[in-house]
Amino acid sequence: xxxxxxxxxxxxxxxxxxxxxxxxxxxxxxxxxxxxxxxxxxxxxxxxxxxxxxxxxxxxxxxxxxxxxxxxxxxxxxxxxxxxxxxxxxxxxxxxxxxxxxxxxxxxxxxxxxxxxxxxxxxxxxxxxxxxxxxxxxxxxxxxxxxxxxxxxxxxxxxxxxxxxxxxxxxxxxxxx
Amino acid sequence: xxxxxxxxxxxxxxxxxxxxxxxxxxxxxxxxxxxxxxxxxxxxxxxxxxxxxxxxxxxxxxxxxxxxxxxxxxxxxxxxxxxxxxxxxxxxxxxxxxxxxxxxxxxxxxxxxxxxxxxxxxxxxxxxxxxxxxxxxxxxxxxxxxxxxxxxxxxxxxxxxxxxxxxxxxxxxxxxx
Numbered sequence: 001x002x003x004x005x006x007x008x009x010x011x012x013x014x015x016x017x018x019x020x021x022x023x024x025x026x027x028x029x030x031x032x033x034x035x036x037x038x039x040x041x042x043x044x045x046x047x048x049x050x051x052x053x054x055x056x057x058x059x060x061x062x063x064x065x066x067x068x069x070x071x072x073x074x075x076x077x078x079x080x081x082x083x084x085x086x087x088x089x090x091x092x093x094x095x096x097x098x099x100x101x102x103x104x105x106x107x108x109x110x111x112x113x114x115x116x117x118x119x120x121x122x123x124x125x126x127x128x129x130x131x132x133x134x135x136x137x138x139x140x141x142x143x144x145x146x147x148x149x150x151x152x153x154x155x156x157x158x159x160x161x162x163x164x165x166x167x168x169x170x171x172x173x174x175x176x177x
Numbered sequence: 178x179x180x181x182x183x184x185x186x187x188x189x190x191x192x193x194x195x196x197x198x199x200x201x202x203x204x205x206x207x208x209x210x211x212x213x214x215x216x217x218x219x220x221x222x223x224x225x226x227x228x229x230x231x232x233x234x235x236x237x238x239x240x241x242x243x244x245x246x247x248x249x250x251x252x253x254x255x256x257x258x259x260x261x262x263x264x265x266x267x268x269x270x271x272x273x274x275x276x277x278x279x280x281x282x283x284x285x286x287x288x289x290x291x292x293x294x295x296x297x298x299x300x301x302x303x304x305x306x307x308x309x310x311x312x313x314x315x316x317x318x319x320x321x322x323x324x325x326x327x328x329x330x331x332x333x334x335x336x337x338x339x340x341x342x343x344x345x346x347x348x349x350x351x352x353x354x
Contacts, residue, residue: 045275045280045281046271046275046281047271047272047274047275047279047280047281048275049275050268050271050272050275051272051275051276054272054276074257074258074261079257080251080256080257080260081251081260083257083258083260083261083264084251084260084261084263084264084267085264086261086264087260087261087262087263087264087265087267087268088264088265088267088268088271089268090261090264090265090268091227091264091265091266091267091268091269091272092268092269092272094223094224094227094265095224095227095228095231095268095269095272097224098222098223098224098225098226098227098228099228099231102224103222103224104222104223104224
């Protein structure tokens with residue numbers, strides 16, 4: 001399973017590609033295939049910046065052919081203007097996936113921290129250290145946006161089997177009625 | 178001049194295409210070339226709904242080849258979750274324009290009302306009646322999202338000459354220094 005994690009933003013969209021290692025499926029080891037930041041300049045018109053983000057995400061989908069895209073979801077504490085700007089960036093990321101029929105999932109920061117550290121209130125440093133350990137990286141992932149994107153991808157890899165099992169259980173329950 | 182006006186939303190994105198009538202440039206008469214709503218179903222995944230909106234806007238740009246896209250801008254009174262959803266829809270509209278190099282402009286509801294009715298606090302009905310009169314429509318534009326989209330397009334047609342004159346004046350001032 002390959003997951004593209006995205007931490008969306010108009011100025012900086014973090015990305016991270018995580019794969020389950022097929023050679024060691026039994027111990028569920030994870031690999032980081034890619035990671036970084038799509039940065040756009042504030043001097044450019046928003047429509048040009050969004051086109052750059054969309055093109056960069058398309059290139060990542062083309063290169064890594066992920067099975068799913070996992071996005072960090074809005075934090076309620078943000079203000080309306082920030083939510084609006086982040087929403088625009090998130091929209092073109094979802095679009096790039098939707099145009100290829102790749103399913104998307106959103107996770108709140110609490111869900112990501114819970115899945116990565118076992119604690120929804122873990123600090124940014126704890127998350128970075130756990131992502132480093134889980135992905136076997138030589139050093140902590142940098143910058144922050146890339147680390148957040150890798151973390152949400154790890155979260156999806158860890159949560160997807162449970163989500164699928166739950167969906168299967170629901171279908172089983174339906175079939176019994 | 179042809180302007181595509183958009184009132185963005187994930188469930189309903191209103192659109193309206195307004196042109197200045199070349200045969201009567203002197204009296205600045207306006208024509209409505211198109212108008213309607215791009216509706217998406219909440220049962221579908223957001224990424225599919227955004228892909229539908231993007232494809233529909235692309236088709237409008239292809240058909241009408243507008244000189245500009247004018248969007249209704251966020252209303253500060255909205256809550257964070259609404260702003261986020263509207264932002265996503267707005268993002269894919271901006272993207273469709275940005276991918277073709279068509280400039281975009283945003284107007285607040287107050288600016289639209291001011292440009293269409295001469296009163297930033299005009300009611301929805303007053304705006305609809307003025308849009309009907311300015312575009313010479315047989316009846317008030319319906320539904321609301323299409324009316325709002327036509328209004329923001331009319332706003333851009335009315336404001337663009339002033340904006341260009343101001344930009345020209347600024348350049349003139351710069352040249353004098």
